[in-house]
Amino acid sequence: MSPSLIHIDIDTPLESFSLRVNVELPAQQIVTLFGHSGSGKTTLLRCLSGLTRPKRAFIRVDDEIWQDDRQGHFTPPWMRSIGVVFQEASLFAHLSVMENLQFGFKRSPNPSATQLQHVIEAFDIGELLHRSPQTLSGGQKQRVALARAMTTNPKLLLLDEPLAALDPVAKENLLPLIKSTCKDFRTSLIYVTHSPHEVAYLSQTLMVLNNGVINACAPLLEALSNSQNPWILGDDVASILECEVTQKDPQFGLLLLSFTAGALWVKDSGLALNERTRVRLLAKDVSLSLSQPKDSSIQNTLPTQIALILDDPKERSQALVQLKVGESLIWSRITQRAVKQLNLQVGQSAWAQVKSVALMD
Ligand code: ADP
Ligand code: MG
Numbered sequence: 001m002s003p004s005l006i007h008i009d010i011d012t013p014l015e016s017f018s019l020r021v022n023v024e025l026p027a028q029q030i031v032t033l034f035g036h037s038g039s040g041k042t043t044l045l046r047c048l049s050g051l052t053r054p055k056r057a058f059i060r061v062d063d064e065i066w067q068d069d070r071q072g073h074f075t076p077p078w079m080r081s082i083g084v085v086f087q088e089a090s091l092f093a094h095l096s097v098m099e100n101l102q103f104g105f106k107r108s109p110n111p112s113a114t115q116l117q118h119v120i121e122a123f124d125i126g127e128l129l130h131r132s133p134q135t136l137s138g139g140q141k142q143r144v145a146l147a148r149a150m151t152t153n154p155k156l157l158l159l160d161e162p163l164a165a166l167d168p169v170a171k172e173n174l175l176p177l178i179k180s181t182c183k184d185f186r187t188s189l190i191y192v193t194h195s196p197h198e199v200a201y202l203s204q205t206l207m208v209l210n211n212g213v214i215n216a217c218a219p220l221l222e223a224l225s226n227s228q229n230p231w232i233l234g235d236d237v238a239s240i241l242e243c244e245v246t247q248k249d250p251q252f253g254l255l256l257l258s259f260t261a262g263a264l265w266v267k268d269s270g271l272a273l274n275e276r277t278r279v280r281l282l283a284k285d286v287s288l289s290l291s292q293p294k295d296s297s298i299q300n301t302l303p304t305q306i307a308l309i310l311d312d313p314k315e316r317s318q319a320l321v322q323l324k325v326g327e328s329l330i331w332s333r334i335t336q337r338a339v340k341q342l343n344l345q346v347g348q349s350a351w352a353q354v355k356s357v358a359l360m361d
Helices: 041-049 097-106 113-122 138-150 168-184 196-202 220-225 336-341
Strands: 005-013 018-026 030-034 056-061 064-068 082-085 156-160 188-193 205-210 213-219 238-249 254-259 262-267 276-282 286-289 300-311 318-325 328-335 349-354
Touching: 005 041, 018 041, 018 205, 018 213, 030 041, 030 196, 041 056, 041 082, 041 156, 041 188, 082 138, 097 113, 097 138, 113 138, 113 168, 138 156, 138 168, 156 168, 168 188, 168 196, 188 196, 196 238, 196 276, 205 220, 213 220, 220 238, 238 262, 238 328, 262 300, 276 328, 286 318, 286 328, 300 328, 318 336, 318 349, 328 336
Parallel strands: 030 188, 030 205, 082 156, 156 188
Antiparallel strands: 005 018, 005 056, 056 064, 205 213, 238 254, 238 276, 254 262, 286 349, 300 318, 300 349, 318 328
């Protein structure tokens, strides 16, 4: 059986441009939808949920067609297997947390008490059930809103900047929960954000929207290493590596994270041996040396080969160098003068010195 897909083909006019999207997304994955304010992200989610009816669309999720204008077909929002959470939690203030959950649950085509119990446990909200939403913190409200969205066991979960209004601690608590929701409930998730950190942490697939048009739609690592547009997430060009903890250094509180062709020492965040995680390297934190640095304070050096040298269109003095480390690609941002002085050429071997590594666990 071929893997299930979400097919979105929408063409609808907005105030100053048209939303024109035609993509096929893998199902049961986290797709992050990234884009500047006003690029059409919320409108796209509203079209998927049926809250806004696009002028012309074909929308299919698994084997269900939600809109097909050629057939004059439009499934109303309440008949779509969908969960939606927006930036501001939209709990009913006059209902308790439990009643809020039951409200969502009753809409389910096959309400099951086991599902409700599973949701309460997965979101760890047993203690909050009798509380009124007004007495909850912002983070707790969003936790309940997420739980309510999952009570119907939707095929598709749409989250529109659900953490944007929260403090950093609440964000850190909810992010792992959002990540595990997709797996636990075998749901597909489209997650709108303009945080590169959230993109790096959550995405399996990254979709970038710009003035109503998709600029990129690809598996995250592929999207970030695309030499046509390293600036896909903004000026802070970055690379992601998928790693595994292979060693611990308790004396200095460090972890060794290995990937196919190298390893990086990072601060021990409590990950266990063999655990997998991602790291994010900012291009500006990766510098180059033609010989192996031996007396540098920088702990992480990787043998690489220069794959590409690009001018930075936004800053004349800067260049972006793409480096091949085994099968992986990383970006380094250095000055044009360094490129000239070192006479850097594509194909040449070079040592990448990584000044800083952000762990995405
Ligand atoms: P984002 O969520 O990426 O910030 P929005 O989807 O909210 O962007 O808005 C994209 C653009 O579409 C904005 O210019 C907005 O004014 C316009 N817009 C939003 N809703 C509608 C609508 N129902 N009809 C026409 N234009 C709209
Ligand atoms: Mg929006």
